Amino acid sequence: MARSRNPVRPRLGRDAERLIALALALDGSGSRVEDRFWERELESLVTKQLQSEQDGALDQALDHLLPKHPGGYEMLVEIAETLSESIVLERDGERYDVLLIVAPVAAWTRYTIPVGPIRSDALDALRAQLHGHILAADVSLALAPTLYSIDQMPRNFGTTRQWLKQLGSEALGLPFTSLRSGNEEIANLLADTRYVVGAIAVKEGGAFFRWQENMGREANRESCLAAWVAQAEPTFASLLPGCGIEVLLPDAYYVSNREADRRVRPLSVRAAVAWLAGALTLEASQIRAVIAGCGESQVEEYRIGFTARNRNEVVYGTVWPVYGREDDAAPDADPQDEIVELLNSLGVSDVRRIGELLRPEFCDDCGVPFFPDPTGELVHAEMPQEADTAPTHFH
Structure with missing residues (x-):
């Protein structure tokens, strides 16, 4: 072990x-x-x-x-x-509340999920759709012209604050430095989230979102989300060709990131089972899943390794993050039960749980997570050489 x-x-x-x-x-x-x-x-x-x-x-x-x-x-x-993710900036002697936001979209595909520059017409459309369905009337907005992967976004609080100040200054017409383009190497996953990042600014004490200024009336988070999805989905579809997508509610940076991660977890498992069944020419019932809790002192994430049912070699894996806030909401719930239920619903009946907490390990060469095999070892996932399975760009 x-x-x-x-x-x-x-x-x-x-x-x-x-x-x-x-x-x-x-x-x-x-x-x-x-x-x-x-x-x-x-x-x-x-x-x-x-x-x-x-x-x-x-x-x-x-x-x-x-x-x-x-x-x-x-x-x-x-x-x-x-x-x-929030700051107060001054312009012409007036104080403005500024908030860093993201507009996430969950995507899944057998191809490569795109990242990179957003076409100017698409950026204009997203800006108009945010003003039309999400933001309060007097809010100023700046959007980064890049569709980001989580791998390209800030990894610490200090860098997040830098992004906030840069985009917030742009929203208020103050001198600003453009954000980096985000050229870091990203994980090539079957299901992942892409983000449009922006900052919104309003006079101190004002409402940021439409559901704040119309509280108790027609606008609420659910109705704003429905209108946003109807209008923004075609724009995101044009930016993510060859992908299935789920457009999520734009909101403050951290809460929106966590919600996007939660929503993509089951999509990652579904995409993995479907892709492996096709790549290995197997029925879902011929696939085995191994679940292990990983963390330094408590479970921070579950790693799911996939093997052929009659083999021990891990051919693919996916990560199911765990968040303290959701544990508080359902303290007796076991995320493994949810994962097992999902796998069973997809036809994967051979599911094994590793009983001990494993320290999360990564490949020193490529940085990808290791995933559990049936013996409880964390190993590098490797597809068989005969399988032509590398995701490609959609044309």
């Missing part, structure tokens, strides 16, 4: 210790008045970290809190997310 290794953690610095103490104090607060006191203290220190563009102390504090003090972790991560 694969063994979990306990990494040696660096000694906590002064700022990390202070962040931990403040997060625990906020989690233990007994009143809203006290909450506000600790929030101000914590926000001041987190802002200092973000302005220095150094996430080291934040990362140390979060790594320390997650296994031992999940309540404190939630307090700190929520403030770090808030301060990296």
